[in-house]
Amino acid sequence: MSATSARPSPAAQPSGSAFILKKALISALVALVLFSLMIGIRTEAGPQGGLIYWTRFGDLAALVGTVFGGSIIVELLRQWWGPVDKDSIVPKPVQSAISFAGRWLAPALLMFALLVPVIFYNQRYILDLSILVLTYVMLGWGLNVVVGLAGLLDLGYVAFYAVGAYSYALLATNFGLSFWVCLPLAGILAAFWGVLLGFPVLRLRGDYLAIVTLAFGEIIRLVIINWQSLTGGPNGVSGIPRPTMFGIPLTPGDDGLAARLGIEFSPTHRLVFLFYLILAMALLTNWVTIRLRRLPIGRAWEALREDEVACRALGINTTTTKLTAFATGAMFGGFAGAFFATRQGFISPESFTFQESALVLAIVVLGGMGSQLGVALAALAMIGGFELFRGFDQYRMLVFGIAMVLLMIWRPRGLIGHRAPTVFLERNQAISSDLVKEGHG
C-alpha cells in the first residue's frame, strides 16, 4: 500500500513476534511483582486476633496469564490499527461517510435534544438523566473556555459551581429573590470569584496552576462546610424554591401553570420545564463561546494557550486575557450551579467535591480540548455511560478507567481533536489542515 509505505514508522518500529513476546513477558513480570503480595497472599485477622494468612497462587497465576495474553492482544491491535496511521487504513468511502456524518452530527443531536421530552414524556428516569447530562454539558462547555481555549489547567472548577449554587440558594431562601433575578447574580458572583482566583495565578502555568486551582476548589468547599451560620455547614441548604415559568409556578395550585392552561397537573411539567431550561442555558453557553472565539478576545485566549511569549510580543495584554477567561468560565459554572440548586431543592458541600472537578475536566479532555461538539459527546458518554453500567456496580470504574486509557492511546487529542479555524480570508483555498501532517520544523 503506497500510503503506508510512504511513512517510515511501520518499518522503523519493531513489529516481529519476538518483540511482541518480549513486551508481553515484561508486562507479565511487572504484573507478577505487583500482584504477588496484593493477590498472592491474603491476610486476615484470625479468631484470636492474631494475623493469619494463606496463599492464592492460582489466582495470581491466572491474573499474570491474563496480563500476558492481554498485552499480546493490545500490541497486535496497536500494530494493526496504530494511532497515527489510522486514516490510511480506513477506506475512502468510509472516510467520506464519516465526514458527512460529522457535518450533520451536531444539528441531528440538537434536534434530538429538543425532542427528548416529547419522545420520553412518560419516562421520568430518562428525563432526569437527560437533565443531568445537559448540566454536565454546560459545565464542560464552561470549563472548555478556561482549559480548552485559554489552556489554563483548572482543577477547581467545582468551586464556581458551588458559588453559583449557594448564591442562588442563600439569596432565594434568605431574601426571597426569584430564580430569574438570582441567575444573573449567581453568574456575576461566580465570575467575581473567577477573577479573584485569576489574580494570584497570573504568573503560573501548567502544573503549578493546577495545584493552586485544586487548592482553591478545596478552600471554597471547606469554607462552605465551616461557615455554619451562613451556609448551614454540612447540613446544607434545604427548601430552595423551585423555578417558576417567569412568575407562574409549576404547582398543582390554582395559580399554577396547569390550572391556568386548563390542563391536568402533572409533575412531569416541571421536569420538562427544567429540561428546556438547562438546554437553553447550555445552548447559550455554546453560542457565547462560539461568538467569543471569533472575536479578538477569543483568538487571544487560543493564542495564549499556544504561546504566551508570542502573545506578549504581539502586544496582547495577557493579564486581562487570562482574567476574562477565568471570569467567563466561572460565570457559566455559576449559572449551572444556580440551576443545580433549583433542580435539587437541596444542596450540601457533598455535591461539590474534587471528584466533580475531575469529572468535568475528564469530559473536556476526552471530548477534545476546545471542541464544543466533542465536549457534548463526552458528557453524554461519561454521564450516560455511568448510568448504563450501574448494573455492573463495582466494575463500573474499572470499565471507565480502561475506556479512558484506550481513548487517550488512540485519540490523544480527544474524541474530536480537530480545531475549526475562525478566520477565513480566501474561500477558494480548500486545503484542509486535516490533510496535512504536522511537522516539527
Add this chain to the structure above:
Amino acid sequence: MSAAAATTPLLAVRGVRAAYGKIEALKGVDIEINRGEIVALIGANGAGKSTLMMTIFGRPRARAGTIEFDGDDITGVPTHEIARLRIAQSPEGRRIFPRMSVAENLQMGADATECSEAEREAGLERVFALFPRLKERIAQRGGTLSGGEQQMLAIGRALMSRPRLLMLDEPSLGLAPLIARQIFDAIRTLNRQDGLTVLIVEQNANHALKLAHRGYVMVNGLITLAGTGAELLQRPEIRAAYLEGGRRG
C-alpha cells in the same frame, strides 16, 4: 511630520541597564535608529542582543536609562501598550501559534492595533506579495509549515500591525542559506519600497551587515563598536570575531 520629528531618531536607547535577577545583561547601552534605516545588532551568544530587544518592549524593564520612541519616553510603558505604538517584534525562535491556521496567525498580528477592515486587507495583500508561499498555505495550521515558512509567517504576523519599527530577532536562525537569503531579501524590499525602519538582531554578521545601513556590535552587555554596515564589515576585529573564526563568533 514636523521639522523636529524629522531630526530626532525614531528610537533612541540611552544608557539602558537591564538585569535578570542579579545577572546584569545590559550594562548601559546606547543605540539610535533613524527613520527608514535598517540597523543590525550583532554579537555572540549571550551578549545581550535579545535582551536589548525585549527591554525596548518593556520585558524585562530597564533599571536605568531611557528609551524614547518618536520623541516620547516609553521606558515605563506596559508591553501591550508599546505594541499599540506600532512597534512590532518577531521574537527569537519564530514562535508562531502552531495549532492556529496561517490566516489566524496573521489576524493575531492585526488584533493588537485597532485597524480598519481596509487596512487589514491592505496589510494582507502586502504580506502575500512579499511571501506568496503564505497565501498558498493560508488554511494550514502554523505547525505544519516548514521552518522557513514559519519564519515568513512570524515576519508577516509582525507586519500585520502596520509597524513603524520592526524588530527581528535572529530571522535566519536554523534556516537553510537559500531560505535565509529569501528572508533577508524580503526585509530589504520592505525597507526600500515601504520605507520601513528595521532593527535586526543577528549572529549571521555577514548577511546582517550587508543588509544594514548601520550596525552595532555588542559584547557582554555593552556596545563596543558602531558604524555603517560596510565599515564594520571591513574592521579586522569584526572579521576575526564574527566572520572568519568559524560559523559563528
